[in-house]
Amino acid sequence: MKRFTCSGCSLLCDDIIVQSDGLFISEVIGACLKGKERFDLVSAKNRIISPLIRKDGELKEASWDEAIKKAIEIIKNSSIPLLYGFSNVSCEAQDAGIKLAQKIDGFIDSNASICQGKIFNKAKSLGINLTTITEIINKGDLIILWGANPAETVPRLLNKVLFSRGKFRMTGREIKTLVIVDPIKTASFRVMGVRDLPLIIEPNKDIDLIRMLKEECCTANSIPSQGVAGIDKNDLKRLLLHLTGAENGVIILGQGVIQPHPDYDLVEELLELLQMINKRQEKGRISLLIMGGHFNMAGFDHVALSAYGVSGHLEFKHNQMVKTEDTLVSKIEKEDFDSSIIVGTDPISHLPHSLSSKIAKKPLILIDNHSTATSHIADVVLPTAITGIESGGLAYRLDQVPIELNKLLNPPNNLPSDEELLNQLHGLLNKGGSE
Amino acid sequence: MELYKFLPKTNCKKCGKPTCMAFSLDLLQGKVKVDDCPPLLEPKYKKQYDALKELLGSEEGQQKELKINIDDKLCDGCGICVTVCPVNARYCPSSLSGKAPEYPPEEHQLFQVIGGKCELLKIEHCRRLDAEGRERECRVCETYCPREAVKIEYV
Numbered sequence: 226m227k228r229f230t231c232s233g234c235s236l237l238c239d240d241i242i243v244q245s246d247g248l249f250i251s252e253v254i255g256a257c258l259k260g261k262e263r264f265d266l267v268s269a270k271n272r273i274i275s276p277l278i279r280k281d282g283e284l285k286e287a288s289w290d291e292a293i294k295k296a297i298e299i300i301k302n303s304s305i306p307l308l309y310g311f312s313n314v315s316c317e318a319q320d321a322g323i324k325l326a327q328k329i330d331g332f333i334d335s336n337a338s339i340c341q342g343k344i345f346n347k348a349k350s351l352g353i354n355l356t357t358i359t360e361i362i363n364k365g366d367l368i369i370l371w372g373a374n375p376a377e378t379v380p381r382l383l384n385k386v387l388f389s390r391g392k393f394r395m396t397g398r399e400i401k402t403l404v405i406v407d408p409i410k411t412a413s414f415r416v417m418g419v420r421d422l423p424l425i426i427e428p429n430k431d432i433d434l435i436r437m438l439k440e441e442c443c444t445a446n447s448i449p450s451q452g453v454a455g456i457d458k459n460d461l462k463r464l465l466l467h468l469t470g471a472e473n474g475v476i477i478l479g480q481g482v483i484q485p486h487p488d489y490d491l492v493e494e495l496l497e498l499l500q501m502i503n504k505r506q507e508k509g510r511i512s513l514l515i516m517g518g519h520f521n522m523a524g525f526d527h528v529a530l531s532a533y534g535v536s537g538h539l540e541f542k543h544n545q546m547v548k549t550e551d552t553l554v555s556k557i558e559k560e561d562f563d564s565s566i567i568v569g570t571d572p573i574s575h576l577p578h579s580l581s582s583k584i585a586k587k588p589l590i591l592i593d594n595h596s597t598a599t600s601h602i603a604d605v606v607l608p609t610a611i612t613g614i615e616s617g618g619l620a621y622r623l624d625q626v627p628i629e630l631n632k633l634l635n636p637p638n639n640l641p642s643d644e645e646l647l648n649q650l651h652g653l654l655n656k657g658g659s660e
Numbered sequence: 661m662e663l664y665k666f667l668p669k670t671n672c673k674k675c676g677k678p679t680c681m682a683f684s685l686d687l688l689q690g691k692v693k694v695d696d697c698p699p700l701l702e703p704k705y706k707k708q709y710d711a712l713k714e715l716l717g718s719e720e721g722q723q724k725e726l727k728i729n730i731d732d733k734l735c736d737g738c739g740i741c742v743t744v745c746p747v748n749a750r751y752c753p754s755s756l757s758g759k760a761p762e763y764p765p766e767e768h769q770l771f772q773v774i775g776g777k778c779e780l781l782k783i784e785h786c787r788r789l790d791a792e793g794r795e796r797e798c799r800v801c802e803t804y805c806p807r808e809a810v811k812i813e814y815v
Contacts, residue, residue: 238760240754240759240760241760242760242762242763244763252774252775253774253775253776254760254763254772254773254774254775255739255759255760255761255763255772255773256737256760256773256776257736257737257738257739257773257776258735258736258737258776258777259736259776260737260776261737261775261776262776362757362758376738376806376807377736380736380737380738380739381738381739381758383738383740383806384738384739384740384742384743384758385758388740388743388744388758388804389743389756389757389758390749390756390757391757392757397743397744398744398804412806412807413806415804415805415806415807415808416740416804416806418803
């Protein structure tokens with residue numbers, strides 16, 4: 226039976242069996258709860274299937290022409306539009322979004338910039354090697370989860386990297402050692418065996434552990450007897466042994482390490498530690514896997530890189546890219562924008578109130594497929610097809626591997642895909658500009 | 661040895677074995693039953709008899725029925741049980757590398773993730789019923805479930 230790629234999370238499992246009659250999905254086999262929910266979205270109650278516009282303070286259904294006209298009006302009346310989102314859409318739509326931003330002199334950014342994009346950029350500048358899932362399945366022998374809880378965020382990740390048997394070794398769980406560094410005992414701790422190393426660290430003390438390991442890697446055998454950051458001395462010795470003895474280790478970084486701190490950069494110090502270990506190691510290496518949430522979180526950096534040579538946010542003035550020091554957060558904080566186009570995300574519930582209230586004040590165009598907190602305050606809501614089920618496209622998996630998503634069903638009301646809609650807006654603005 | 665502790669230790673040979681030690685070894689392998697030891701049935705050894713019955717509950721499949729319960733509220737369909745189950749691994753090659761097994765399922769297959777939840781298809785081929793020796797004590801699905809949704813019980 227043909228296997229289908231799931232777009233529920235950034236793992237993009239390509240082994241899902243979907244039974245469908247072309248109109249509805251009857252059975253989803255192999256997908257986790259997160260994936261099942263993505264497939265359920267097709268006929269979910271909170272799905273938006275017709276455009277909405279705000280009239281006299283209330284959101285009302287409107288025709289496509291009306292809604293698009295209103296959207297164009299908002300874009301034309303604004304000088305610095307903010308384009309944000311783009312992690313729940315295909316790479317093609319991200320490309321169309323960048324083109325639209327160029328046309329309207331906007332500032333474009335994706336969810337990755339306040340999430341995992343930071344680690345990707347740091348790893349690239351430091352030259353840390355990234356690894357792929359297949360590589361870990363086949364060769365991995367040490368898996369470190371630092372501030373990551375895949376058992377609850379990316380459910381099938383542990384199944385794939387820890388329990389699967391590789392091609393060259395017919396053993397799975399037996400040869401792989403799991404190390405978890407986390408301040409709380411998460412669900413991922415429950416898969417640990419006797420040989421594994423659970424490290425419950427005191428909150429905000431990660432930096433002490435990293436700095437100690439950095440010293441120890443060079444001098445060895447002077448671990449403080451009282452331990453570091455709430456971790457026992459013997460556990461530290463075992464950790465050092467694992468770090469320096471692994472042949473094909475992988476460190477999986479999650480949301481826990483990306484919180485910014487005024488005095489130091491945790492991600493940078495952690496990656497420098499990896500670099501140090503890899504330099505000292507003769508036979509092995511430790512590589513990096515970035516655990517994102519949204520299914521195409523890694524994609525925007527790649528699209529922006531191939532289009533403009535810059536990963537992360539882009540700013541345009543007079544249809545040209547300009548160098549900018551601004552980030553999404555500083556841009557919103559300074560209120561240096563006068564309208565926003567949100568694509569496939571929900572900043573009103575994701576961002577803190579100090580930022581989301583500033584977004585809510587300005588005119589907002591939302592391009593999404595289901596109702597969220599953002600859709601309730603938007604001025605125009607343009608519904609689209611669900612990428613990965615109702616429209617195809619390219620998406621980058623969490624290990625930076627491009628995977629092609631396929632179309633399975635036709636969207637209700639002939640909804641356009643994100644890419645088509647963004648291109649339509651771009652085309653209409655082009656026409657308006659020449660008149 | 662644990663079983664031996666609860667036997668009368670009189671070496672009375674009423675069960676047909678030379679010593680109580682030999683009886684306990686056979687008991688462990690499931691060759692004899694607790695009821696085969698006549699002195700144990702006497703009221704004097706009632707306490708030890710009950711303790712033995714409880715200890716051997718898992719070995720005596722005829723008296724208690726094996727149940728693998730999967731809590732639907734806790735399960736999130738990660739598929740770890742599908743991958744680690746040795747019976748699944750033997751009969752569904754795709755589950756070896758963490759992939760979802762074929763559908764419709766293979767005859768021997770125990771677990772399959774359907775609609776985001778793990779389902780127990782059939783229990784007949786579970787190692788606890790269908791294997792010999794140490795393999796009968798298999799508990800991997802219960803041990804490695806990160807949500808503690810899988811429970812092996814005898815009812």
